[in-house]
Amino acid sequence: MCCRGNAESCRHESVRLSRYGRHENSFNNRKMCQLMIRWFEEIVGYFDERTTSGAVEGINNKLKLIKRLGYGFRNFNNFRLRSL
Structure with a gap:
């Protein structure tokens, strides 16, 4: 995933990643895509606010x-x- 430093590009990349993950046969890649989708709001929040925990x-x-x-x-x- 290659976010270019803003929330909109991160949203675009996550949609592309979720499409890729649905068709991927590898168990690890599917799990990684599910993880990214599950934490999507937190990832985008970083690009919006630039804050971390x-x-x-x-x-x-x-x-x-x-x-x-x-x-x-x-x-x-x-x-x-x-x-x-």
């Missing part, structure tokens, strides 16, 4: 890392202090 994803990743490291804590208060 990167900051939220970073916070979630950090909390998961702390949670993995926190299995050795003896009580929840120590884990909470480490998280904050």
